[in-house]
Amino acid sequence: MTTDDAQQIRTLVERWAAAVHSGDLDTVLDAHADDIVMYDVPPPFAGVRGIDAYRAVWPDFFAWQAQGAAFEIDSLDVTAGTDVAFAHALLRCGTPAELAERPELRLRLTLGLRKEAGRWLVSHEHHSFPDLTTP
Amino acid sequence: MTTDDAQQIRTLVERWAAAVHSGDLDTVLDAHADDIVMYDVPPPFAGVRGIDAYRAVWPDFFAWQAQGAAFEIDSLDVTAGTDVAFAHALLRCGTPAELAERPELRLRLTLGLRKEAGRWLVSHEHHSFPDLTTP
Numbered sequence: 001m002t003t004d005d006a007q008q009i010r011t012l013v014e015r016w017a018a019a020v021h022s023g024d025l026d027t028v029l030d031a032h033a034d035d036i037v038m039y040d041v042p043p044p045f046a047g048v049r050g051i052d053a054y055r056a057v058w059p060d061f062f063a064w065q066a067q068g069a070a071f072e073i074d075s076l077d078v079t080a081g082t083d084v085a086f087a088h089a090l091l092r093c094g095t096p097a098e099l100a101e102r103p104e105l106r107l108r109l110t111l112g113l114r115k116e117a118g119r120w121l122v123s124h125e126h127h128s129f130p131d132l133t134t135p
Numbered sequence: 136m137t138t139d140d141a142q143q144i145r146t147l148v149e150r151w152a153a154a155v156h157s158g159d160l161d162t163v164l165d166a167h168a169d170d171i172v173m174y175d176v177p178p179p180f181a182g183v184r185g186i187d188a189y190r191a192v193w194p195d196f197f198a199w200q201a202q203g204a205a206f207e208i209d210s211l212d213v214t215a216g217t218d219v220a221f222a223h224a225l226l227r228c229g230t231p232a233e234l235a236e237r238p239e240l241r242l243r244l245t246l247g248l249r250k251e252a253g254r255w256l257v258s259h260e261h262h263s264f265p266d267l268t269t270p
Contacts, residue, residue: 037212037223039223039243039245039263039265040265041265041266042265042266042267043265043267044265045225045239045240045241045265046225046239046241047223047225047243077172079219079247079249079258079259080219081216081217081218081219081220081249082216082217082218082219083216083217084214084215084216084217084219084220084221085216085219086219086221086247086259088172088174088182088247088259088261090180090181090182104180104181105180106180106181108174108182108261108263110174110245110247110259110261112214112221112223112245112247114214114216123214124214124221124223124245126223126243126245126261126263128174128243128261128263128264128266129266130174130175130176130177130178130179130180131176131177131263131264131266132177132178
């Protein structure tokens with residue numbers, strides 16, 4: 001693992017999260033692989049597959065964020081190898097009312113990345129909230 | 136990416152999933168790093184941190200599996216680098232009644248791994264079901 005690669009990925013994730021919050025679609029899509037597989041919070045069960053499908057999930061989420069919801073990185077842990085990396089993060093993600101009712105609420109995010117032509121690309125994202133209905 | 140590394144990881148995940156289903160705790164824990172961070176289906180929001188906490192989640196799950204629930208890999212995709220890897224998978228996971236009612240139900244699983252002393256170790260797991268209540 002090199003410090004430089006880990007820092008590049010950290011910067012990439014922070015820039016992506018800021019763009020998710022501000023509704024900047026071009027920056028959200030930047031550094032994402034054409035063959036991305038995203039496990040989103042809602043279905044489809046088989047995942048959101050390919051960059052076109054990934055692009056399509058964001059407008060509804062941006063509209064929700066624009067109503068005053070948070071999308072803030074609380075912790076971010078990066079494991080960067082020579083050519084493949086992964087990262088996991090916890091984010092404050094919710095409306096002010098949701099976060100007031102349950103301050104400990106966090107979105108869990110895992111990213112898988114590969115280095116192509118010297119540049120890190122996200123090829124997998126897994127987003128979820130803990131299931132509060134599980135016994 | 137080497138085919139050999141990807142195959143080693145595929146075998147590791149298949150062996151782990153079989154052990155989760157059969158309730159073989161030693162095999163579930165094998166090839167897992169002491170500093171593992173697991174985002175489990177239920178809370179805690181901050182994740183299950185460390186191998187002792189990871190060990191403690193399994194007995195309740197084994198008891199549920201022993202009642203006849205499925206834990207079968209439906210698809211598994213591995214991205215293996217020289218020293219870091221990640222994998223994502225969809226699993227049939229549920230009781231016969233749950234899977235009869237919703238045949239498309241899948242557990243989404245993402246794993247992060249690193250190679251230490253020539254051996255792949257899982258240092259991150261993210262388990263979730265899609266949230267069916269999200270608009």
